[in-house]
Amino acid sequence: MTLKTAIASAALGAALLSTPAVAVEIEYWQYYFEGRVQAIDQLIEAFEAENPDITVKHTHFPYAQYRTKIAAAVMAGQGPDVVQLYYGWLPDFLKAGLLEPLPAETFDPATIDAEYFPIVKRMKVDGQYYGLPTAVRSLAMFYNKDLFTKAGLDPESPPATYEELVTAAKAIAEHDGSGNLLVAGITATPVAQDAHWWREVLIRQHGGAPYSDDGRTVTYDTPEGAAALHDYTDMFMVHDATEYGFMNESQASFAAQRAGILIDGSFRIGAVQAMEGLNWGVAPLPTQNGVSSNYASYWVNGITRGTEGEELEASLKFLEFITRPEAMQLWLEVVGELPARPSVALTEENLADPVYGPFLAGLDGAQTTEFVNESAQRQIWLDMIDRINIGGVSVEDSLAEAATAEQKLLDEFYAE
Amino acid sequence: MSQALHRPRIRPGRIVVWTLLMLGGIVMIMPFAYMISTSLKTPEQVYDLRLIPVRPTLKNYAALLADARFLDWFVNSLVTSTLVTVSVLFFDSLVGYTLAKYRFRGRGVVFIAILSTLMIPTEMLVIPWYLMSASLGWLDTYWGIMFPGLITGFGVFMMRQFFMTVPDELIDAARIDGLSEFRIWWEIAMPLVTPALSALAIFTFLGNWTAFLWPLIATSESTLFTVPVGLSSFASENLTRWEMVMTGAAVSTIPTLIVFILFQKYIIRGVVLSGLKG
Amino acid sequence: MRAIDSLTIHQKQALWAWVFLAVPIVFFVVVRFYPTLDSAWISLTNWSLFREPKFIGFANYRKMFADPVFWKVFANTFKYLALGLPISLLISFTVAYFLDRVRVMHGLIRGLYFVPYLTTAVAMAWVWRWFYEPVPIGLFNDVLSSLGLPQQPFLRSVDQALPSVLAPAIWAGLGFQVIIFLAGLRAIPETYYEAARIDGVGSWTILREITLPLLRPTLLFLIVISSIGFLRIFDQVYNMTVDGQGGPLNATRPLVLNIYNSAFVDYDMGYATAQTMVLFLVLLVITVVQLRLLRSS
Numbered sequence: 001m002t003l004k005t006a007i008a009s010a011a012l013g014a015a016l017l018s019t020p021a022v023a024v025e026i027e028y029w030q031y032y033f034e035g036r037v038q039a040i041d042q043l044i045e046a047f048e049a050e051n052p053d054i055t056v057k058h059t060h061f062p063y064a065q066y067r068t069k070i071a072a073a074v075m076a077g078q079g080p081d082v083v084q085l086y087y088g089w090l091p092d093f094l095k096a097g098l099l100e101p102l103p104a105e106t107f108d109p110a111t112i113d114a115e116y117f118p119i120v121k122r123m124k125v126d127g128q129y130y131g132l133p134t135a136v137r138s139l140a141m142f143y144n145k146d147l148f149t150k151a152g153l154d155p156e157s158p159p160a161t162y163e164e165l166v167t168a169a170k171a172i173a174e175h176d177g178s179g180n181l182l183v184a185g186i187t188a189t190p191v192a193q194d195a196h197w198w199r200e201v202l203i204r205q206h207g208g209a210p211y212s213d214d215g216r217t218v219t220y221d222t223p224e225g226a227a228a229l230h231d232y233t234d235m236f237m238v239h240d241a242t243e244y245g246f247m248n249e250s251q252a253s254f255a256a257q258r259a260g261i262l263i264d265g266s267f268r269i270g271a272v273q274a275m276e277g278l279n280w281g282v283a284p285l286p287t288q289n290g291v292s293s294n295y296a297s298y299w300v301n302g303i304t305r306g307t308e309g310e311e312l313e314a315s316l317k318f319l320e321f322i323t324r325p326e327a328m329q330l331w332l333e334v335v336g337e338l339p340a341r342p343s344v345a346l347t348e349e350n351l352a353d354p355v356y357g358p359f360l361a362g363l364d365g366a367q368t369t370e371f372v373n374e375s376a377q378r379q380i381w382l383d384m385i386d387r388i389n390i391g392g393v394s395v396e397d398s399l400a401e402a403a404t405a406e407q408k409l410l411d412e413f414y415a416e
Numbered sequence: 417m418s419q420a421l422h423r424p425r426i427r428p429g430r431i432v433v434w435t436l437l438m439l440g441g442i443v444m445i446m447p448f449a450y451m452i453s454t455s456l457k458t459p460e461q462v463y464d465l466r467l468i469p470v471r472p473t474l475k476n477y478a479a480l481l482a483d484a485r486f487l488d489w490f491v492n493s494l495v496t497s498t499l500v501t502v503s504v505l506f507f508d509s510l511v512g513y514t515l516a517k518y519r520f521r522g523r524g525v526v527f528i529a530i531l532s533t534l535m536i537p538t539e540m541l542v543i544p545w546y547l548m549s550a551s552l553g554w555l556d557t558y559w560g561i562m563f564p565g566l567i568t569g570f571g572v573f574m575m576r577q578f579f580m581t582v583p584d585e586l587i588d589a590a591r592i593d594g595l596s597e598f599r600i601w602w603e604i605a606m607p608l609v610t611p612a613l614s615a616l617a618i619f620t621f622l623g624n625w626t627a628f629l630w631p632l633i634a635t636s637e638s639t640l641f642t643v644p645v646g647l648s649s650f651a652s653e654n655l656t657r658w659e660m661v662m663t664g665a666a667v668s669t670i671p672t673l674i675v676f677i678l679f680q681k682y683i684i685r686g687v688v689l690s691g692l693k694g
Numbered sequence: 695m696r697a698i699d700s701l702t703i704h705q706k707q708a709l710w711a712w713v714f715l716a717v718p719i720v721f722f723v724v725v726r727f728y729p730t731l732d733s734a735w736i737s738l739t740n741w742s743l744f745r746e747p748k749f750i751g752f753a754n755y756r757k758m759f760a761d762p763v764f765w766k767v768f769a770n771t772f773k774y775l776a777l778g779l780p781i782s783l784l785i786s787f788t789v790a791y792f793l794d795r796v797r798v799m800h801g802l803i804r805g806l807y808f809v810p811y812l813t814t815a816v817a818m819a820w821v822w823r824w825f826y827e828p829v830p831i832g833l834f835n836d837v838l839s840s841l842g843l844p845q846q847p848f849l850r851s852v853d854q855a856l857p858s859v860l861a862p863a864i865w866a867g868l869g870f871q872v873i874i875f876l877a878g879l880r881a882i883p884e885t886y887y888e889a890a891r892i893d894g895v896g897s898w899t900i901l902r903e904i905t906l907p908l909l910r911p912t913l914l915f916l917i918v919i920s921s922i923g924f925l926r927i928f929d930q931v932y933n934m935t936v937d938g939q940g941g942p943l944n945a946t947r948p949l950v951l952n953i954y955n956s957a958f959v960d961y962d963m964g965y966a967t968a969q970t971m972v973l974f975l976v977l978l979v980i981t982v983v984q985l986r987l988l989r990s991s
Binding site for chain 3: 434540563581611
Binding site for chain 1: 742743744745823824827828829830831839845847850851852936937938939941942943944958959960961
C-alpha cells in the first residue's frame with residue numbers, strides 16, 4: 001500500500017460511511033484561544049437557531065500544532081469543511097488547490113472589494129475570493145502609565161514620534177549598580193511583533209519598502225532598510241533602553257510591570273486587561289518623518305476542497321453568517337479583534353474607545369506582508385537580529401545576509 | 417534491604433555521602449518546586465519568580481478541575497496508558513524471552529531489526545500512522561491512540577537482557593517435566609523477572625501518559641483527548657497561560673507519582689534475583 | 695503432531711521461537727518497517743504534502759549534503775551525544791553507587807532523583823528558561839554573582855546555548871539511569887564482595903575490578919538506550935529555544951528538529967525523509983558498533 005492508495009482508500013471509506021441524514025453536519029476548525037472559542041460557540045448557537053437543519057461541529061487545537069494537524073488531515077482527505085487559516089499560509093494552500101473559491105452569487109467579489117478593508121484583497125486570486133476574515137488585527141503601543149510617571153513623563157501624552165519614543169524609553173529604563181537591566185524602557189524580544197513593526201512601519205517611515213509590489217523581490221537591503229533596522233536594534237545596542245530577549249517574551253515583562261512600552265497587536269488587549277493592578281494606556285504607533293504606517297493581519301475562513309452538495313451549501317451559509325456585521329461586532333466584544341468591514345469597525349463609538357480607537361485608526365493605510373512561508377521568513381528575521389546582537393555583525397552586513405536568504409526563499413517558491 | 421547491610425562501607429564518609437545525595441536530590445526537584453509554586457499564583461504574579469507565592473491560591477486548580485472535559489481526558493489517559501502497558505508487558509517479555517532463550521537462525525537479525533525501530537523518530541512516523549488510521553477508521557478511537565505503542569523495541573531489548581540471566585537449567589528441567597513451551601515462559605521464567613516487569617511497567621505507563629504528538633494527531637474529538645493534549649490548549653498563539661500550564665502539569669504528574677510510589681520498591685528489590693546480564 | 699515429534703530439539707526450538715515471534719513481527723512490519731521503507735522511497739521524491747510525489751532521484755540527498763545548515767545540525771547532534779552520554783552516565787553512576795549504600799531514607803532520596811522523569815517537557819522547559827535569565831531574574835546568574843563570578847549569557851550565546859539546553863535533558867533522564875544502575879548494582883552477587891573483603895582489597899579496587907566489569911550488561915543497555923536518546927534529542931530544544939527553532943543562529947538545532955521543520959513547517963516531506971534516512975543509518979551503525987564492543991563474553 002503506498003501513501004497514495006492510502007489516501008484514495010481513506011476518501012473512499014469516508015464516502016461509503018457517510019449516510020444521507022436529515023440534518024447536515026459541517027465541521028469548523030480553528031486554533032485554541034479562549035476568546036475565539038467562546039465567540040465561535042456563540043455564533044454557532046445563533047446560526048443553528050437560524051438554520052435548524054444544520055449543525056456545526058466546532059473543533060480547536062493548540063496553536064503550536066495547528067498547522068501540523070491541518071497538514072496531516074488534508075493529506076488523508078480528512079478534516080474540516082470550514083477552516084480558519086492565517087492569511088500568510090494561503091499561498092501554500094492555494095497553490096495546492098486545497099480551498100474552494102467562494103461562489104460569486106453569494107460572495108460577490110465587487111461587493112467584498114467595496115465592503116471590506118483593502119488588505120482583504122489578498123484573498124482574491126484571478127477575480128475570485130478564497131476566504132474571508134471576521135476580524136483583522138493591527139498594531140499599537142501599550143504603555144505603563146505608572147512607569148511613565150515614575151520616570152517623570154506625562155502619562156497622558158505618550159510618545160507620538162520615533163524621537164519621542166527613544167527619549168521616553170531611555171527615561172524609563174532602569175539599571176542596578178552593576179548595569180543589569182531592572183526595567184526595560186521598551187520591549188524587544190524574539191517572541192513579539194517586532195518584525196512587523198520593522199518591515200511595514202519603520203522601513204516605510206524612512207521612505208523604503210520591504211518587498212516589491214508583486215511580493216517577489218526583497219527590497220529592504222537599502223539605506224532606508226538599514227536606517228529602519230538601526231531604529232530597532234539601537235534601542236538595545238546603543239541607547240541601553242532595553243535588552244534583547246528581556247524576560248523571554250515581550251508581554252511577560254509588560255505584564256510584570258518591568259517594561260514601559262510594548263508594541264503589540266490588538267489580540268493582546270484581553271490579556272493586558274486581565275492584569276490586575278496594571279495602569280496602562282494605548283496609543284497609536286509613533287510616526288517618523290511625518291509618516292504613519294501600520295501592519296495588519298488576519299485569519300480567514302475558507303472552505304476546503306472536496307466539500308460538496310449539502311455540506312457545501314451549509315458551509316457557505318455558515319461562512320456568510322460569521323462574516324455578517326453583527327458577527328464582527330460580537331467578535332470585537334468577545335475576542336478584542338477588529339471588525340473586517342470598515343462600516344462596522346469605524347463607527348464613532350468604536351473610534352472614540354480609548355483602547356480600540358488607536359488600533360482602528362491604525363487600520364487606515366495599514367500594510368499586510370505577503371508571506372510565502374511565514375515561519376521561515378520569521379526565522380530569517382530572528383537570525384538577522386541574533387547576528388547583530390550576539391554575532392558581532394554590523395547592521396548593514398546582517399541585513400544584506402538576510403535579504404539574500406529571503407530572496408532565495410521567494411525565488412524557490414515562485415519558481416515552481 | 418538486607419543486602420545493603422553487607423555492602424562495603426566507608427563509615428566516616430557516610431554522613432557526608434548522605435548529605436551530598438540529599439542535597440543533590442533537593443536540587444533535582446527545584447524545577448518541580450517552581451512548577452508547583454507557579455500553579456499557585458495568579459496571572460499577575462506569574463512573572464514574579466519567587467519560589468514561595470505571595471498570596472497562594474487554589475483558583476487555578478479549581479478552574480482546571482471545573483472543566484468538565486478534564487475528567488474525560490483523565491479517564492482516556494488512564495485507560496490507554498494501562499492497556500498499552502499490559503500489552504507491552506505481555507508481548508515485550510515474550511519476544512525478549514524468545515530472543516534470550518531460543519537458538520534459531522535469524523535471531524540476531526530479528527534482534528537488530530527490532531532495535532532499529534528505536535531509530536526512526538516518532539515525528540516522522542505520525543504521518544504514515546495517520547494515513548493508516550484514516551483508511552482503517554481508527555481515528556478518534558482508543559485503539560487509534562494506542563496501536564503504535566502496543567509492542568516496543570525498548571521493552572524487548574530490556575526484557576531480553578533480563579531473561580538472559582534466567583538459568584537454562586530451570587527451563588530444561590521444566591521441559592523434562594513435560595511443560596509446554598508457553599507455560600515454561602509464563603510459569604517458570606516470568607516470575608523470575610517480576611522486578612524487571614515492574615520497571616518496564618513504570619517506564620511504559622509514564623511514556624504513554626506523557627505522550628503528546630501522536631495522541632494529538634490521532635484525535636480531533638476533544639472528549640477523546642489525553643491529558644497532555646487537552647492541557648496543551650493553554651499555550652496559544654499570543655499568550656501562554658503559564659499558571660494554567662503549570663497547574664495542568666502538576667495535576668497530571670500526581671497519578672504518575674502514585675504509580676511510581678506503588679511500584680518503586682519492586683523495581684530494585686527483586687532485581688537482585690534476576691539482574692541484568694548481556 | 696507426529697511431524698512435530700519427529701523434529702530435532704533445535705528444529706522444535708526454532709519452530710516455537712517463530713510461533714512466539716509471529717504476532718510481534720507482523721506488528722513491527724506494519725507499524726514500523728513499512729513506514730520506514732516508505733520513507734526510503736519518499737526521500738527520492740519531491741513530495742510536499744500538498745502535491746503528488748514525483749521521483750527526483752537523489753536530489754534531496756544532494757541538497758542535504760550541500761546545505762551548510764545540515765552539517766551544522768549534524769555536528770550539533772553529535773555534540774549532544776558526546777557531552778550528554780559521558781556526563782549523564784557519570785552522574786547517574788555516582789549517585790546510584792553511593793545511594794546503593796544508603797539506608798536512611800533510601801526510598802525518599804531515590805524518589806527525589808526520579809521526580810524529573812515524571813514531569814512534562816513543556817512545563818519544565820519554561821522553568822529552566824527562567825533559571826537561565828540574567829540577574830536579577832535568573833536563578834543561576836544570581837548564584838554566580840553572589841559568588842562573585844561573572845554572569846553568563848547561557849541560552850543567548852552561540853557557545854553556551856547547546857550545553858544549556860542539554861542540561862535539562864540530562865536532568866530529566868537521570869532518574870531513569872539511576873534506577874537501572876541501582877538494579878544492576880544489586881544484581882552483583884554478594885559473594886564477590888565478601889571474597890574481596892576477606893582479601894583486604896580497598897573499595898577503589900573493588901569498584902574497578904569487580905563492580906564495573908560485572909556491571910557491563912547494565913552499562914551496555916544504558917549506553918545503547920541513552921545514545922539513541924541523545925541523538926534523537928528534540929523536546930528540550932523545541933521547548934527551550936525561540937519558536938522551537940533551535941537557535942540562536944542554529945546553535946542548538948539537532949537533526950530531529952531539522953527533520954520536523956522540513957516536514958511540518960516547510961511541508962517538504964521528501965527532504966525530511968532523506969534526513970530521516972541519514973539519522974536512521976547513523977543510529978544503526980552506532981548501535982551495532984556498541985553492541986559488538988560491549989558484548990560480554
